[in-house]
Amino acid sequence: MKDMVSLARLDGMAQAELCARGEVSAAELFDACLARIDALNPLLRSVVTVAREPTRPAKPGPFSGVPFLVKDATPWPGMRWSMGSRLFAANVAQQQTPYGRQLDESGLVCVGKSATSEFGLIGSTETLLEGVTHNPWNLAHSATGSSGGSAVAVAAGLVPLAHANDGGGSIRIPASACGLFGFKPSRGLTVSASFASSDFGDMTSDHCISRSVRDSALFLSITEDRSRGAPVGFVRDPIARKLRIATWTRTVMGSEPEPAVRRAYDEAVALLTELGHEVEPIAPPAFDGPALGDAFFLVSGAAIAGVVELVDRTRDIPVQSDELEPFTWALVDTFLARGPDALPQSRAVFARAVHTYHEATRGYDVVLTPTIATEPWPIGHLSPVLGREELLRRTARAVGYTPIQNIAGCPGMSVPLHFPDGGLPIGTHFAAAPGADALLLGLAYQLEQARPWKDRWAPYSIPALRP
Template sequence: MSPRVHAFTDDALGDDDAVGLAERLRRREVSPAELRAAVAARAAAVDPRLHGLVAEHTAEPVTGEPDGPLAGVPTLVKDNTEVRGRPAGHGTAAFTPAPAREHAEVVRQLLAAGLDLVGSTRMPEYGLNASTEFAAAEPTRNPWDTRFSAGASSGGAAALVAAGVVPLAHANDGGGSIRIPAAACGLVGLKPSRGRLAPNANGARMPIDLVTDGVVSRSVRDTAAVLAAADRARRNPALPPLGLVEGPARRRLRIGLVLDSPTGAAVDADTRETVTAVAELLAKQGHEISEAGAGVGTRFVDDFLDYWGLLAFSVVTGGRLLHGRTFDPHLLDPLTHGLADHYRRAMARTPVFLHRLRRVAAAHAEQFTRHDVLLSPVLAHTTPEIGWLAPTQPFEQLTARLLDYVAFTPLANVAGTPAVALPAGATAGGIPVGVHLAGTLGDERTLLELAYAIEADRPWRRIQD
């Protein structure tokens, strides 16, 4: 049996992205019901091997606004986001989720774009891991090679979009959780600026809001279309208006090339080669490329680990307040308990690490006095095989592996700035390799324009080819 799995076939979905499907829907070449039937058939064909779905609701969708720009296009929502009448399980076995009473604000934005919600996708427990793996359940597998991780925390979303089940899927990002699975699965994954979309309820509860919602998609124009629709549905006057970005710009940009990770982890050869090749491409397009540093050091890594532990500690100690009497902390994964224990040891440092993390935004902004965009790897190495980041690994070993792997993404979460992962390369074995573009607060437009330019000159590989 081939380790590569995809669902692309000659059905109503075809090879189209979301924008292409919306155009066909408007021309009445296909109906929303036909698209939903195709999603159901594709999910049945591949999800038994990928394990990306929590639930499939193609027979009872939550339908979007009929006049939205993506009206009738099917999508999936991550399992930590409330859809009225559906349970959100947060990737854990520690409680029994009840049907949500109301839509999350980001769900309202997706519906305003016209998207039809036809199911939910798997994630690791509370999004704390960078691989969608579990202590006592099947992992979500990478469709490019099912021996490998699909990334996390939006791993189910990325696996199913890459495999062709839906053209795009909702995702969110608190330390790389859009960009990591996008890089692992060969997708476009943009983490918007803090405040570009509606505030995420999970992130808003915490001392520093790291979490931003978005999508993973197979094309730059799909991501641009969703962001434009969300921005129209809920304008944040504190950020520059975005509008619909439809292609590259002619501007010459100052691009800082970052190849050394804040953690000190070595960047592997495939990743370094892909990022360097994109830098050379951008130089040929007329942009100015210069070396840059990450702008933070190992103290940031230590502070982020302490804050990561605080998030897990809040789950362990406050889970019953969030989820009710069915919550049982004894059923949480070892990683969650390990992070909570780490925070117990670090608790006295809380005021200090929070103060330093809050100062990161200013330090990161200083980078953009010299550069318009920072180009780096998404991850220090390509996605690992299933098991390498399993939550059952010894805690110290697992956290060391995670910090080495997730070396570049958390900075944008703490700073609140936009960043996008692009599927610009691959290993000799065909595993996707992503590159990372980071921008200044509110400047998703520049990132999208540059992404269009890279996509045009270095088209993304297609799993069906």
């Protein structure tokens, strides 16, 4: 058996290969993973529920025996499903989703649930239910969100990969902050990971956060909805042609990124040029930023208002004020105050933004921007107890690039290309047209070869603390 530290250095495919060759058993992989969680999770607080024993034997498959985490926004049978909310603190999932069934069939073994902001609404993984999830690169800083628990667990070497989902950047932003690869698939590419539907849910894509591109590519291949036409399949190789890449730095709100983010962006442009791609600065899409931000959070509020209404119908007392965080209530109240035209108006804003985005990027293979406009923020900067207006203002400053891909249904990815000395990682964002997931993954392989990141470990990670 390999020790828990040497296993922590391996990606999921490498762990599965060891298991397939009989050099380590699925039980040993699971136990080593538990040991890593026990050693470091009390400090980082990335895992909110731990399965002390596998719920079932690992099935044969490409990831057979590999331990992973499921984001607590998503159900997994027999495990607590709180969605980061005190309202569901004691909720235990009973049924498996189609998405979960395909993960199970791949041989992945769920070892627990990862932390999320309440209902995935805030870009920092700190809740009144679970507390704060700390960034392993700097414990005073946020892991961002909402998939911060998954990103921290992978960055710390607790698991080789972790499920996550993304409704406005919630895979890509934590991947950027934690020095990892974060891919968001095209809308509708994968099978359903939910039991309910809403406008916000329709913008949300499920996938994973990983250390290696190949783990992400394999994860995508096993979760594809193969009834929708020709599948992407398992993308294995770097792209072999020159790409035409459009690029800009201005956020949807019209501001420019912080200097450290600009340096990371400039390095990425230089690398792409060195690799032979045609990188062309263009005028950013002329979005109505305030209207787009307002519509995004109205849609979010509508989804949570639906949850509150459902709970109110199924129990004797209505949802109480202390069962949801202040920001969550503010979104619900704002949506309800807008009346029945709120959702149709938000959809119209989205439609105009999508048209603007596609017109601006027509003729290009890829769009390059920063992932976030600021360096990863300190804990408390996006706290759920802040007032609604202040929290929205801070979010708009930082999260100015990623939500449009959710609205437009495009694939996007944050690639960890910049690791400043003494600072936190800063990812670079790439997007493509809906359905061009294979193209993006091919570019990711090329970037991974050119600037390898697999051996860059956070200071508070198993390999860094126990070399």
